Amino acid sequence: MNAEDPRKLHPYxxxxxxxxxxxxxxxxxxxxxxAARELxxxxxxxxxxxxxxxxxxxxxxxxxxxxxxxxxxRIYQPLGEPVGTCVFFxxxxxxxxxxxxxxxxxxxxxxxxxxxxxxxxxRMAPEHSYPHPLNDCWAALEWAAAAFSGPLLxxxxxxxxxxxxxxxxxxxxxxxxxxxxxxxxxxxxxxDFQTLSYREIGGRNWLLSTADMRWFWDHYCPLGxxxxxxxxxxxxxxxxxxxPPAMVVLGEFxxxxxxxxxxxxxxxxxxxxxxxxxxxxxxxxxxxxxxAIPVAAAALGDAARWLRECAEYKV
Numbered sequence: 547m548n549a550e551d552p553r554k555l556h557p558y559x560x561x562x563x564x565x566x567x568x569x570x571x572x573x574x575x576x577x578x579x580x581a582a583r584e585l586x587x588x589x590x591x592x593x594x595x596x597x598x599x600x601x602x603x604x605x606x607x608x609x610x611x612x613x614x615x616x617x618x619x620r621i622y623q624p625l626g627e628p629v630g631t632c633v634f635f636x637x638x639x640x641x642x643x644x645x646x647x648x649x650x651x652x653x654x655x656x657x658x659x660x661x662x663x664x665x666x667x668x669r670m671a672p673e674h675s676y677p678h679p680l681n682d683c684w685a686a687l688e689w690a691a692a693a694f695s696g697p698l699l700x701x702x703x704x705x706x707x708x709x710x711x712x713x714x715x716x717x718x719x720x721x722x723x724x725x726x727x728x729x730x731x732x733x734x735x736x737x738d739f740q741t742l743s744y745r746e747i748g749g750r751n752w753l754l755s756t757a758d759m760r761w762f763w764d765h766y767c768p769l770g771x772x773x774x775x776x777x778x779x780x781x782x783x784x785x786x787x788x789x790p791p792a793m794v795v796l797g798e799f800x801x802x803x804x805x806x807x808x809x810x811x812x813x814x815x816x817x818x819x820x821x822x823x824x825x826x827x828x829x830x831x832x833x834x835x836x837x838a839i840p841v842a843a844a845a846l847g848d849a850a851r852w853l854r855e856c857a858e859y860k861v
Contacts (some may be wrong), residue, residue: 555752555799556827558838563752573751574642575761579672583642596650596837600657601625607645612685614678618667618677619686620645622656629660630697630857632724633683633690633713637704637731637831640671640679641760649704651833651846658850661699661857664690668709671765676778679766683709684716690725697857698729701849703833704802705762707733711780711809718788725790727856729849732795732802732830733809736781737763737773741804748801754830757800781809785818793821793852795845797828821852 555563574582574741603623609616634652636643645667656663668682691698700717707730714728739748739756748756767773776783794810796803803824814820825832825841836843 553798554827555761555829556839556841559752559829559832566753567583573755573758574639575755575757579641579670579765583644586638586642587644587648590813591832594837598837599650599653602611602653602656605653610686610689612669612682612780614674614682615683617669618645620649620652620665620667622663622665623654624660624662626660628694628696629854630699630782631662631690631694632659632701632853633687633731634663634665635668635683635700635702635706635709636705637702639672639734639758640676640705640708640766641762644669646746648706648834650837651703654836655701655850655853657844658847659853659857661853661859662694668859672768675765676767676771679705680709680712680716680777683713685710685768687713687717687723692808697726697854697859698723699729699856700725701729702733703729703731704830705734705766707731707806708735709761710779711735712777714789714792715776715780715783716788725860727791727793727853728789729853730792730794730806730809731833731849732797732800733780733806734759734802735805735809737767737780741808743803744804746802747799749804752829754801759801765775767849781805781812783812786818789813789816789818791819791821791856793849794823795833795849796822796824797830797832798824798826799828800830802830823846823848828850 553757636648666686700710
């Protein structure tokens with residue numbers, strides 16, 4: 547993508563980026579983890595509250611037991627009998643993010659899919675670097691398998707997509723729990739910063755940059771951690787056969803686009819049923835804009851339908 551490239555960001559995203567630059571908003575990699583978390587929380591608190599969210603039977607906060615102590619989860623119960631249970635991991639580079647960040651997304655998924663959605667507030671780096679975020683997610687998945695009947699799925703965005711993919715690999719290799727599907731939205735699948743999408747987009751600071759991702763990676767996998775492990779970089783998994791069906795959702799203007807596409811291809815090459823969607827003009831994290839951007843709403847609707855189909859054994 548050069549300076550004369552005719553492809554344009556969606557106006558909604560362009561307006562946000564322009565406003566951030568005008569306000570001198572710092573980038574994540576310029577901040578401490580604590581300051582970056584507060585910056586994200588402030589942005590979420592200041593955003594308009596969605597008015598199009600579906601009705602649900604209940605939304606409940608509780609704690610479950612994890613390897614290092616309690617883990618907060620938020621459980622979204624759809625109207626009617628759930629068709630399955632999906633354990634969801636938020637994004638944020640393993641460093642930032644929380645249950646509120648993905649609240650609207652989880653409400654939409656629960657309402658449209660008919661699945662119970664369990665959002666997990668896993669421990670984060672650098673206070674808890676690898677493997678602790680993954681172990682919290684795994685503990686939540688095992689808890690859900692024991693606490694809820696019916697088909698079990700896993701899902702996540704960005705670093706949460708990485709954790710979801712890693713849990714799917716771990717579940718296969720450990721003989722369970724059996725997963726009906728894995729929904730991966732713009733997932734981190736590798737530690738390679740030289741992919742085509744990184745080269746095209748990573749230097750543009752469109753809400754996520756190469757510098758941000760290096761900062762996230764260095765907190766999650768500090769010196770001495772093998773980033774080629776399939777639990778850290780799922781694209782390096784030796785064999786994909788036997789992994790659950792996958793839906794991979796990507797944005798055209800996301801530095802992580804190439805690695806997400808590469809993982810979808812790896813899965814398909816191993817005989818895993820894969821549904822792939824890549825939306826034009828979209829940047830990293832675009833599902834959160836479902837209230838404002840029709841294509842983001844359509845992508846989230848497709849993801850919800852796919853979850854339902856997996857739970858009903860139609861994939």
